[in-house]
Amino acid sequence: MSIADRVRVHSVETLSDNHYTLRRATFDFRRNDGRWQRQVRESFDRGDAAAILLFDPDRRTVVLVRQFRFPAFSNGHDALLLEVPAGMLDAAAPAARIRTEVEEETGFRVSGVEPVFQAFSSPGAVTERVHCFVGRYRPADRHGPGGGHAAEGEDIEVLEPSIEDALAMLRDGGIRDSKTIMLLQHAALHLFPGAVATPGK
Ligand SMILES: Nc1nc2c(ncn2[C@@H]2O[C@H](COP(=O)(O)OP(=O)(O)O[C@H]3O[C@H](CO)[C@@H](O)[C@H](O)[C@@H]3O)[C@@H](O)[C@H]2O)c(=O)[nH]1
Ligand SMILES: [Mg+2]
Structure with missing residues (x-):
């Protein structure tokens, strides 16, 4: 099973986009017990x-x-x-x-x-x-x-x-x-x- 089946992304907001990019994602994640849980996570993107x-x-x-x-x-x-x-x-x-x-x-x-x-x-x-x-x-x-x-x-x-x-x-x-x-x-x-x-x- 792809982990993508357990993730539903609702929105991605760019908080900062200067030299690198900071985003805030709001998504639901299906936990191991099957319940869906709303989460908000920031991620810093400077490429690979x-x-x-x-x-x-x-x-x-x-x-x-x-x-x-x-x-x-x-x-x-x-x-x-x-x-x-x-x-x-x-x-x-x-x-x-x-x-x-x-x-x-x-x-x-x-x-x-x-x-x-x-x-x-x-x-x-x-x-x-x-x-x-x-x-x-x-x-x-x-x-x-x-x-x-x-x-x-x-x-x-x-x-x-x-x-x-x-x-x-x-x-x-x-x-x-x-x-x-x-x-x-x-x-x-x-x-x-x-x-x-x-x-x-
Ligand atoms: N103007 C500006 N320049 C920046 C900024 N941050 C970095 N730079 C410049 O961007 C260039 C990036 O150089 P690279 O050699 O491509 O990357 P690196 O910074 O050495 O990255 C590597 O080392 C990092 C530290 O361990 C790692 O985080 C990264 O994964 C990678 O391995 C450098 O000239 C650096 O000074 C910034 O916020 N503003
Ligand atoms: Mg370097």
Whole structure:
């Protein structure tokens, strides 16, 4: 049975439509016991996104980016955020989009990217689905400095920690971004089996 059989949407109102879109939906949902219940839910729509963990199995490194994120700062995160490269799809196909985005943000040009999972970033409030990829890279794949679009406010540093140092940052709170945590755990399980966080880091 499609879940659509349990949802009757009555109205969708746009509350805000600036850079992104905030909507309020009024709908009836048929509960597990068969009763219909009226609900009102707001959802924030910024489109879907793609993210990638670049990894070099020979040097045992991964590529992370560091940048300022106002929403995290406004919620008490008094530091730049460490993340995997990522960007909004803007109607492009996820694999093509992530290759463009990773070059803009890091300077690394990669051809083979492998989809590993898709994740809703915050399904109770945000529509966004993140297409997560991994891709092998080597130092010779770097064709530019990266850094993102300064005119759009991007000011992105590129880091190449060892997988062990990245796992240590995940453990000690130096990494707080969910897609980055998921992709590093994927890497520890499948790309660098046996990797453990660097002691004391
Ligand atoms: N003018 C304006 N620009 C904005 C606004 N919000 C974001 N931008 C700009 O829009 C661009 C979006 O950059 P992308 O690289 O395409 O997306 P992203 O913000 O990195 O998104 C990724 O990371 C987010 C944080 O973890 C994720 O939420 C998202 O899913 C995605 O993975 C950036 O230049 C950013 O500064 C806004 O409200 N106004
Ligand atoms: Mg980005």
